[in-house]
Amino acid sequence: MGLDNCDKRNRDEQLLMFQVAKWVQHEVRCLVILPLRLETFENHRNEPPLDTALKDLIFRIEPPPFQEVLTKRLRLVLATAKIDSSSGPLTYQMSGGTVMLSPDKLERYLRMMMGSLFEYERYGRRIIVGLAGRDTRRAFEIFLEFCRSGYISEADIFQSQATGEHQFLSKAVISRVLLRTNRRFYDGDESFVKNLFQCDPASESPDPFLRYNILSWLRHHRMGRGPSGIRGYHRLQSLASDLVAHGANFESVLEQCQYLARAGCILSEHLRSDSFSPDDLIAITPAGQVHLQLAQNDQHYLGACAEDCWMADANFAYNMQRRMAITPYWKSLAWHITLDSAWDLVGYLKTVRNKQLAYDGRFLAQSDRDRWQINLDIITNDIEREILNDRAKYHIRPST
Known part of the structure; x- marks a missing residue:
């Protein structure tokens, strides 16, 4: 029996579900799998009710580095794309018409995105990994927004496609994309990166610090x-x-x-x-x-x-x-x-x-x-x- 998504709840609800799991174990002879957030377990492992957990049945799942996860996911995407293109080029329907491209061009584009974030100065890697923390799903969301940003110009893409070499985006472009995504002007409330110097003018004492x-x-x-x-x-x-x-x-x-x-x-x-x-x-x-x-x-x-x-x-x-x-x-x-x-x-x-x-x-x-x-x-x-x-x-x- 598994109690899925319990780790998405707050601390009190997670502790309550632990008690529910213990009750189910007592009433029904079964194995109960209960996911808890690392913070909940580490902060309260020696307090009731977590102090009753059997230490030999506790397993910690450490998320792999995001770069490794992303690399394997992109390999899977490219392998699927090559299979789909066996009968012709890849096609995508857009509002302006149909886009056609080969898997090789898609691979060069994705490698340019990954190289810019994780190899070139490692500027983007520090930001994405830091913002996402241990949340791999959020890291993927940031990466997808990065790839879809309109601040990556046609010239940047064409240079990689024409030469076939590993081309990287400049630090200015990377920062622009991560800060603004697809917005003309920076908006801290809507960006992944928040504005630490914003203040509420209606406050009794507005303080930008x-x-x-x-x-x-x-x-x-x-x-x-x-x-x-x-x-x-x-x-x-x-x-x-x-x-x-x-x-x-x-x-x-x-x-x-x-x-x-x-x-x-x-x-x-x-x-x-x-x-x-x-x-x-x-x-x-x-x-x-x-x-x-x-x-x-x-x-x-x-x-x-x-x-x-x-x-x-x-x-x-x-x-x-x-x-x-x-x-x-x-x-x-x-x-x-x-x-x-x-x-x-x-x-x-x-x-x-x-x-x-x-x-x-x-x-x-x-x-x-x-x-x-x-x-x-x-x-x-x-x-x-x-x-x-x-x-x-x-x-x-x-x-x-």
Whole structure:
């Protein structure tokens, strides 16, 4: 007897189904297979009712690396395509007509997609694997959206098809696809990659650092043990107390924790994301780690976030509107435009930070927030270096 999809439920429902399984075993002589999430079992294995589980009958299924799963799936797809094309080329019906291609072209295209994500700089691999965590199905969803993106130009595809060699997409194209998928402008609420610098203008105290600070605080305390003794899980009240002491609004902290939980950046001990209370225990996930890395080190991400941030600065808004309205659209995605947007975003965040420091200084003589707040000076230096390198490429040296 198997109780399928139990691992898709929250913690309390999983523990209840364990009790149901024990009752069924007692009433009916049978073998009951009950899938539980790793977090549920590891966090409560020594507590009732899981402490009654027979250790010899516990099996852990570790998901294989996503790259291996994807490689085998694509081999199966290509093998099936070659069988289907034995009587002619592959055909696909679209709104504009019928598309015909050979399996060899399909294979070159898929190999270009895989190579760009998993071999070239491994930039895409870190993002996809981090966002998906242990969820292989979600990783496939991101990969499919990547392959269908309109930001992969005909020239990129033709180069691979014409030469027959392993061609890779540039880092700029990969980041553009992962951030925007098929949207003209970046929208953090709709993208796989969320905007950590967005804030609600209707909030009592809009704070563009709140989402980042929540994740960074959890990362800073990830090795510590919370009230339950589980490493990395801390009471939401402790997180909120530190943030509120630096000007955050308590209700906003709860709201943004729910947002980050729905985005997969935060995991609560009860495994729900619909409602949080101050006593809930939460921890950062691999997806949350990826978002922090992008915010600290990726100018493509910062440039995209600049399009989707609410800013109390008319000049900033005007500059962004002017850049986003450049035609044709692909010119607005040029590297120097991205760097300019990232520069303006960090400059605005510095202004907000200085105001917060001036306000906090009247009340907090000492604080450890530098350990978990973003270092804007390092990011500014990185962007400035990229801007100088970009300009140097077009500098015409005098003839000798």
